[in-house]
Each structure stands twice: as C-alpha cells, then as structure tokens.
Amino acid sequence: MxxxxxxxxxxxxxxxxxxxxxxxxxxxxxxxxxxxxxxxxxxxxxxxxxxxxxxxxxxxxxxxxxxxxxxxxxxxxxxxxxxxxxxxxxxxxxxxxxxxxxxxxxxxxxxxxxxxxxxxxxxxxxxxxxxxxxxxxxxxxxxxxxxxxxxxxxxxxxxxAGITLYSPIRHWNVQPGQKVGVVGLGGLGHMGVKFAAALGAHVVMITTSPGKAEDAKHLGASEVLISKDPDSMAQHASSFDLILDTVPVPHDLNPYLNLLKRDKTLVVVGALDPVEVHGANLARKRRQVAGSIIGxxxxxxxxxxxxxxxxxxxxxxxxxxxxxxxxxxxxxxxxxxxxxxxxxxxxxxxx
Amino acid sequence: MxxxxxxxxxxxxxxxxxxxxxxxxxxxxxxxxxxxxxxxxxxxxxxxxxxxxxxxxxxxxxxxxxxxxxxxxxxxxxxxxxxxxxxxxxxxxxxxxxxxxxxxxxxxxxxxxxxxxxxxxxxxxxxxxxxxxxxxxxxxxxxxxxxxxxxxxxxxxxxxAGITLYSPIRHWNVQPGQKVGVVGLGGLGHMGVKFAAALGAHVVMITTSPGKAEDAKHLGASEVLISKDPDSMAQHASSFDLILDTVPVPHDLNPYLNLLKRDKTLVVVGALDPVEVHGANLARKRRQVAGSIIGxxxxxxxxxxxxxxxxxxxxxxxxxxxxxxxxxxxxxxxxxxxxxxxxxxxxxxxx
Structure with a gap:
C-alpha cells in the first residue's frame, strides 16, 4: 500500500x-x-x-x-x-x-x-x-x-465528457455534410460541436441563450438555433440527421424531436432524468429517441x-x-x- | 357523380x-x-x-x-x-x-x-x-x-390495424427465435401477436389483465407477462429484442423500456399522446423509443x-x-x- x-x-x-x-x-x-x-x-x-x-x-x-x-x-x-x-x-x-x-x-x-x-x-x-x-x-x-x-x-x-459525445456520434454514424444538432453548450455540448465539426458535419448549436452564439461558432458550429424562437424552430423542422441532447436536467424533448428528419434519432446524453416525449412526434416520421453513456x-x-x-x-x-x-x-x-x-x-x- | x-x-x-x-x-x-x-x-x-x-x-x-x-x-x-x-x-x-x-x-x-x-x-x-x-x-x-x-x-x-403492426415488425427486422413483446391486447395488439408468431418469434403478450392470458396464447403468444407483477417484470428485465406498444392512451413507458436488451427498440404504435420516458432507462443500455404509423x-x-x-x-x-x-x-x-x-x-x- x-x-x-x-x-x-x-x-x-x-x-x-x-x-x-x-x-x-x-x-x-x-x-x-x-x-x-x-x-x-x-x-x-x-x-x-x-x-x-x-x-x-x-x-x-x-x-x-x-x-x-x-x-x-x-x-x-x-x-x-x-x-x-x-x-x-x-x-x-x-x-x-x-x-x-x-x-x-x-x-x-x-x-x-x-x-x-x-x-x-x-x-x-x-x-x-x-x-x-x-x-x-x-x-x-x-x-x-x-x-x-x-x-x-x-x-x-x-x-x-469527450467520449460521452464521441460514442453516439460514431454509433449513429455521422457523415460529412450531415446536419447535426447539439442541444446545450456546456462540458458535454462543446465536445459534441468539436467532434461533429471535425467529422465534416454541418453542426447547429441549439440553445436557449443567444449570448452563446459567438462561442458556439468559435468551437466549430456552422449555425446557432435559438430554441425559444418558434419561427427559427419551424424553419429547421424535420431537417436534422442527428441531435445530441446534453441538457443535464429533466426537460421536454418534443421541440427537438420535431427538428429530426424521418427515421433519424435524438440521443439523450445529459439527462439521467425524466424527459417528455409525445407519441405523435415520434410516429409522424418514425423518429427515435435513444440514450447513450460514455464509451x-x-x-x-x-x-x-x-x-x-x-x-x-x-x-x-x-x-x-x-x-x-x-x-x-x-x-x-x-x-x-x-x-x-x-x-x-x-x-x-x-x- | x-x-x-x-x-x-x-x-x-x-x-x-x-x-x-x-x-x-x-x-x-x-x-x-x-x-x-x-x-x-x-x-x-x-x-x-x-x-x-x-x-x-x-x-x-x-x-x-x-x-x-x-x-x-x-x-x-x-x-x-x-x-x-x-x-x-x-x-x-x-x-x-x-x-x-x-x-x-x-x-x-x-x-x-x-x-x-x-x-x-x-x-x-x-x-x-x-x-x-x-x-x-x-x-x-x-x-x-x-x-x-x-x-x-x-x-x-x-x-x-394489420399494417400498423406489420410495418414495424418488418422495419425492425424481427427474426425467428427473437423475443418480441406486444403490450396491450386489442385491435392492434392481436395483429402484432399473429404477425410476430407467424415470423417465428417468441411472442410475449404483455398485459395488465391476467384474464387475457388464454386468448393471447390462442392467438399465438408463447408467454404472457402480467405488467402489474413486479417479480415477473424483473425476471424478464433486459431480455426483449423488440417491444410493440399498442396502448392507445398516455402512459408510462419505463416499465417496458427496462424489458429491452441493449441496443433494442420499443415502438409506440398506439399512443399519439404524451408518454413517460426516463433518460437513465434509455442510456443504461443504449435503448431506443420509436414511433411508427401504418405502412x-x-x-x-x-x-x-x-x-x-x-x-x-x-x-x-x-x-x-x-x-x-x-x-x-x-x-x-x-x-x-x-x-x-x-x-x-x-x-x-x-x-
């Protein structure tokens, strides 16, 4: 000893x-x-x-x-x-x-x-x-x-934090040019932006805070989507190939679910908590919600x-x-x- | 006219x-x-x-x-x-x-x-x-x-009702011998049991009602799992390859989620309603919740x-x-x- x-x-x-x-x-x-x-x-x-x-x-x-x-x-x-x-x-x-x-x-x-x-x-x-x-x-x-x-x-x-984002990015097979959303810019989220950008994805930082836009772009995000702005959210509806949700508290997934294309997945990596999901938002485009831990x-x-x-x-x-x-x-x-x-x-x- | x-x-x-x-x-x-x-x-x-x-x-x-x-x-x-x-x-x-x-x-x-x-x-x-x-x-x-x-x-x-079950059974590629759960025995559920059984799956009818056991077996179910019995639910934990949830009202998916193996999917086909999901139940085994409509x-x-x-x-x-x-x-x-x-x-x- x-x-x-x-x-x-x-x-x-x-x-x-x-x-x-x-x-x-x-x-x-x-x-x-x-x-x-x-x-x-x-x-x-x-x-x-x-x-x-x-x-x-x-x-x-x-x-x-x-x-x-x-x-x-x-x-x-x-x-x-x-x-x-x-x-x-x-x-x-x-x-x-x-x-x-x-x-x-x-x-x-x-x-x-x-x-x-x-x-x-x-x-x-x-x-x-x-x-x-x-x-x-x-x-x-x-x-x-x-x-x-x-x-x-x-x-x-x-x-x-790194592997928690890298693993789902690889498992869900992010490809160059795909539109990848990262919800929440913290310890997890900033790694998601870096990895997805390094793989050539079009990365959209999805945040409630307009103040984070500059940082997100500096980290590699191509766009910033303010989730509290219904018009912006509507413009991005059904357009994402993958969304990585790093929010670490119970929250409503439905606004983010509606951003996914048909047959695409939202991965919860931050919240080991209850999250809100509406069956219709899954079914309408055969969308999926998954979870993932580290690697x-x-x-x-x-x-x-x-x-x-x-x-x-x-x-x-x-x-x-x-x-x-x-x-x-x-x-x-x-x-x-x-x-x-x-x-x-x-x-x-x-x- | x-x-x-x-x-x-x-x-x-x-x-x-x-x-x-x-x-x-x-x-x-x-x-x-x-x-x-x-x-x-x-x-x-x-x-x-x-x-x-x-x-x-x-x-x-x-x-x-x-x-x-x-x-x-x-x-x-x-x-x-x-x-x-x-x-x-x-x-x-x-x-x-x-x-x-x-x-x-x-x-x-x-x-x-x-x-x-x-x-x-x-x-x-x-x-x-x-x-x-x-x-x-x-x-x-x-x-x-x-x-x-x-x-x-x-x-x-x-x-x-038929295609609503057949489509996810095919999309998630049910194979002979796989363990497939069908939650709820109604117009949708009874078709899920018939199709999955016809494809050679080991079909488990998951229901709150012990009275439905005989009917479920007659339709092709190999087993009946009473979801209100915690011991039975624990025995079946992490053992299913696919679960088809036909319950047509808002409900808690967590007890069913915990029945899935790693990397497997629960498909909501009945509830165009809010459903309860806990992030930890997804993340612990990289499980997925999906929706599907007809075909x-x-x-x-x-x-x-x-x-x-x-x-x-x-x-x-x-x-x-x-x-x-x-x-x-x-x-x-x-x-x-x-x-x-x-x-x-x-x-x-x-x-």
Whole structure:
C-alpha cells in the first residue's frame, strides 16, 4: 500500500477537503499512475452530495477524468511502460466475459462496470477512489494511451465528457455534410460541436441563450438555433440527421424531436432524468429517441487517437485543489467554459 | 357523380347516421369499388367526435379499412379489372415525388398523404369520404389486391390495424427465435401477436389483465407477462429484442423500456399522446423509443400477400350499420374481440 494525498468528502454534507488514502502496489497486470490532471464532471457533484438515490459511499474521492504518467508496472504488463502518458476514465474494470464486454462495450457490462470511484472494489475490497488524488493503480486493460502532442490538462475531460459525445456520434454514424444538432453548450455540448465539426458535419448549436452564439461558432458550429424562437424552430423542422441532447436536467424533448428528419434519432446524453416525449412526434416520421453513456475502452482509445490527429481537446479552466468547492458552485450556475480541471500538483501542496 | 348511401356524422355531437354522398365517376387512373366490408378503427371515434385538436371536417363518413370489388375501371387502369377483390386503407393519394413517396413510404409523405376520409381532396375538391359507404372511387395506385382465399370480412382491419403492426415488425427486422413483446391486447395488439408468431418469434403478450392470458396464447403468444407483477417484470428485465406498444392512451413507458436488451427498440404504435420516458432507462443500455404509423402501399401489399400465404386475418365481430354507435361505446370499454367490421350490405337496407 502507498499512502496518497487526495481530496474527497467524508459525508454528503461535508465539503471536498484534503484526506489521505491508500493505493495498492501494482499487481501483475496493473500500472501505477502519478496523476497530473483530473477533470471535474457534473456527476462528481451528484455523487459527492448523494443526489443519486442514496447510493453514495463515503469516504469518497471523486474524479474520473484522469491524466498522468505511468510510474510503475506489474510483471505481466505489456501495453505500458514507465513514463507513458496515460488516462483513466469512468470505469476501471468490468466482467470481461458478458456479451457487452466481448463487443468492447464495457460501459454496458451486464454484471456492471466497476466505477473509478464511489464503488466497492469487487477484486481488492474496500472502495474505489478517483482522480482528485496524487496517484491511482489500474489494470492496464482499463488504461488509455494519450497522444503526447495534446495539451495534457485539456485532455482530462475527454475521458468522460469527450467520449460521452464521441460514442453516439460514431454509433449513429455521422457523415460529412450531415446536419447535426447539439442541444446545450456546456462540458458535454462543446465536445459534441468539436467532434461533429471535425467529422465534416454541418453542426447547429441549439440553445436557449443567444449570448452563446459567438462561442458556439468559435468551437466549430456552422449555425446557432435559438430554441425559444418558434419561427427559427419551424424553419429547421424535420431537417436534422442527428441531435445530441446534453441538457443535464429533466426537460421536454418534443421541440427537438420535431427538428429530426424521418427515421433519424435524438440521443439523450445529459439527462439521467425524466424527459417528455409525445407519441405523435415520434410516429409522424418514425423518429427515435435513444440514450447513450460514455464509451468502451477501445472506442475511448479511438477517440484519443482521433483527437491527437485532429488536435482536439476540451476548453478548460485549470484550478488548484483548494478551489474545488467553489468550482462546484460555479458549475451549478453554468459558470465555466467549459470544464474545470484540477492541477493535481496542488493537492500535495494542500495536504 | 354517383349518389351513394353511406353512414356518417354531421357534427361532432351527432351520432353516426344514414346519409347520401356523391362518388365521382372513375377518372383515367381510377377504379370504382363496391364496398362489402368496412372495419371500425379507434381513430374513427376520435375523428367523428372531433377529439384530435379540432381538425374534424363535417359532414364526415369515417372508415379506412375497406374491402370490396372493382365495379368499373378508368381508361388507363392496368392493375385491376372489374370483379377484382381489393382494399383501401388509411390514405388514397400522396405527393408521389418527395423522398418518402419515392421510397414507398407514402405514409410519411412530406407534403402529407391524403387521408381516406376527413380531409380536403386536393385533386377533386370537396371532402374525402371513407368506407362506411356503399362505394368509393380511388386511384389504382392506392388500391390493394386482396388474396381470394382469405375471409373477406376479417381482412378489412388488416388495412389499418394489420399494417400498423406489420410495418414495424418488418422495419425492425424481427427474426425467428427473437423475443418480441406486444403490450396491450386489442385491435392492434392481436395483429402484432399473429404477425410476430407467424415470423417465428417468441411472442410475449404483455398485459395488465391476467384474464387475457388464454386468448393471447390462442392467438399465438408463447408467454404472457402480467405488467402489474413486479417479480415477473424483473425476471424478464433486459431480455426483449423488440417491444410493440399498442396502448392507445398516455402512459408510462419505463416499465417496458427496462424489458429491452441493449441496443433494442420499443415502438409506440398506439399512443399519439404524451408518454413517460426516463433518460437513465434509455442510456443504461443504449435503448431506443420509436414511433411508427401504418405502412406504405408496397408494404401493405406485401402484408396482404403474406396473410394470404399464411392464412392470417383479424378476429372480428360483424355488425350492421345501424349498430355503429353502440359499437363505438363498446370499443371505448374495450368490449370487442378484436375489431368491429360493418357489413356494408346493411347500409343500403338502412338508408
């Protein structure tokens, strides 16, 4: 075991604060990683504050957008060596034998993936602890290789926010020239705009806020559609090939559904919440509503390689660890462009 | 023009009663049809009573599940001759040049299909009048050929209820051995069970009513799942390849969504109404909710040919025209197995 400085919470009402956790020595297939950057995901707030149906386990060290360098490898590790730039995302293991795992879709593991934090560790016991921490030890098969040419701190959010958009964009097979809508311009939405634009789609940022138009175009959107303007919405009716809905709260899908062409799909990636759907809006054009969560290991690696080739990263605001609680409050007001990333060097200084 | 005896309504509060309407003489591409049977669809009630947002046009002659024989053909008609057994379904024309029409998906015509009744006739003026009537004149391209070996009266509901289930079963590509759920055992649901069973699927009737189990098995269901029994629902979780939801009122899709395997679809065919969906139930297994309406002319013909080969018809209760109002009341109580069909010979006697 290695004593490791971390930031975490002791209960659902406690602030995020310094703590010390144990990290295991690497087993045969493990790599030990010295963490450099850790993104803050909206789900960190939900879990730290126990807002997801009472499933939070304390003490908790959040963080599942992790970038660092390999410091040590187990005897049988073949994929990585000391010094490699690597990442860890939302899960650190899965059953490896169900249909989903066999299809490289570990995020849908039928026995349940093992979350990077806020979970019981089925193999080693105790709780899993995430990336608000100096180091982490992970099986090499659940570690990603990060292209060295990218801005490391801005890579961190790719491990969750990035793959959450990349996976549906690939699964629903976005092609050059297709009209792709992204609803909501935040941590998820800004990655959707970047990926769809990089694939040659005609990207339309769909937002309630006219003030976001300039930013959206800067990120790669060809057009901005103000969803509160009925005339504009009517002009775009039945014209989209795919809509990626990143709104993170319960909401009405019907205005967006009506933007889809026949046989096309709206993918909910933000709301693990009730959403409103009207049967007639589906039936009239055989439209579909789907959901999607993150991506598998192979697809996450594909995304990182794609980012390396196309120089795509997140837009981030780098913070020190002692700013996490303030960052949470600002996120709840959507006051971040577009993702906070913790400079993990600051953790050691604070503990 | 031909004076024709019919049953229809003069206003949203009037009962269905005898009336006389004009039918045009066949144009070059038309066939005149002497109607023998006309099914009663639940949508007839909604339209007769103006329950769909005020769009009803009076006087109205409902009926879009029409079976009869060709009595006369226009000069350029090539597909049909006098005496042929034919059918007319939910629409009698469409734009013929949009993408949907070019793909044989006239039901999704981008300029709007022309409904068999309760519509302004864009070509001939006046209103379209449906099948509660002695005769109808329709362009041959919107007429279906009916296999002579089938029970004619029981064919009528295939033209709407039948194709409404057949089309999604084919579009989502039901294969032998797949597990297909049908929610709701009525005019639509009983056709879903018959078609999916005929294609070799393992059909599960999903119903709130244990009393429907025997009937469902008689129709071809392999199993019956009582949706109000949480233990049974849990046993069937994540096991279905396709679910066809025929419930005709607003309802909660979530219990059914959780029955789907990863990447599979629930198709709403009954409810042109709000339905409840939870984002997490979609996302956890990348499930989809879709809608579907009837089918195109080519697919409806394919269905009728399939029915001829497999001896599939609807289960019907034949009534005289003067019983229509009572039939409506019984339908509202789900008191019919499974579709009322009007013996059109009774119309002339009543007028």
């Amino acid at each position: 290695t004593k490791t400085a971390a930031f975490g919470v002791q209960s659902e009402t406690a602030p995020v604060a310094p703590m010390t956790i144990d990290r295991r020595e690497p087993g045969e297939h493990d790599v030990a990683i010295e963490i450099e950057y850790s993104g803050i995901c909206h789900s960190d707030i939900h879990q730290a504050r126990n807002e997801w149906g009472g499933g939070s386990l304390y003490p908790m060290v959040p963080g599942h957008e992790i970038v660092g360098r390999v410091s040590k490898t187990g005897a049988k590790v073949t994929k990585y060596k000391e010094g490699d730039l690597v990442g860890v995302g939302v899960f650190i293991d899965s059953c490896r034998h169900c249909e989903a795992c066999k299809e490289d879709l570990e995020q849908y593991c039928e026995e349940g993936m093992v979350p990077t934090y806020n979970a019981e560790d089925p193999k080693y016991g105790g709780l899993t602890f995430g990336g608000y921490s100096e180091r982490i030890t992970v099986d090499e098969n659940y570690v990603l290789r990060i292209p060295e040419n990218l801005d490391k701190k801005a890579v961190a959010p790719l491990l969750c 598998g290991i192979a697809e996450t690696q594909e995304m990182l390689d794609f980012c390396g080739e196309n120089n795509i990263v997140s837009d981030v605001e780098l913070i020190n660890a002692d700013y996490i609680n303030e960052a949470y409050e600002r996120m709840l007001k959507s006051d971040v462009k577009y993702r906070f990333v913790i400079d993990v060097a600051s953790i050691k200084q604070s503990t | 031909t004076k024709t005896a019919a049953f229809g309504v003069q206003s949203e509060t009037a009962p269905v009663a005898p009336m006389t309407i004009d039918r045009r003489e066949p144009g070059e591409h038309d066939v005149a049809i002497e109607i023998e049977y006309s099914g009663i669809c639940h949508s007839d009630i909604h339209q007769a009573r103006n329950e769909w947002g005020g769009g009803s046009l009076y006087p109205m002659v409902p009926g879009h599940e029409i079976v009869g024989r060709v009595s006369k053909t226009g000069a350029k008609v090539t597909k049909y001759k006098e005496g042929d057994l034919v059918g007319v379904g939910v629409f009698i024309d469409s734009c013929r040049h949009c993408e949907a029409c070019k793909e044989d998906l006239e039901q999704y015509c981008e300029e709007g299909m022309v409904p068999t009744y309760n519509a302004e006739d864009p070509k001939y003026g006046g209103l379209t009048f449906g099948g509660y009537s002695e005769r109808i004149t329709v362009d041959e391209n919107y007429v279906l050929r009916i296999p002579e070996n089938l029970d004619k009266k029981a064919v009528a509901p295939l033209l709407c 195109g002319i080519a697919e409806t013909q394919e269905m009728l040919d399939f029915c001829g080969e497999n001896n599939i018809v609807s289960d019907v209760e034949l009534i005289n025209a003067d019983y229509i109002n009572e039939a409506y009341e019984r339908m509202l109580k789900s008191d019919v197995k499974y579709r009322f069909v009007i013996d059109v010979a009774s119309i002339k006697q009543s007028t």
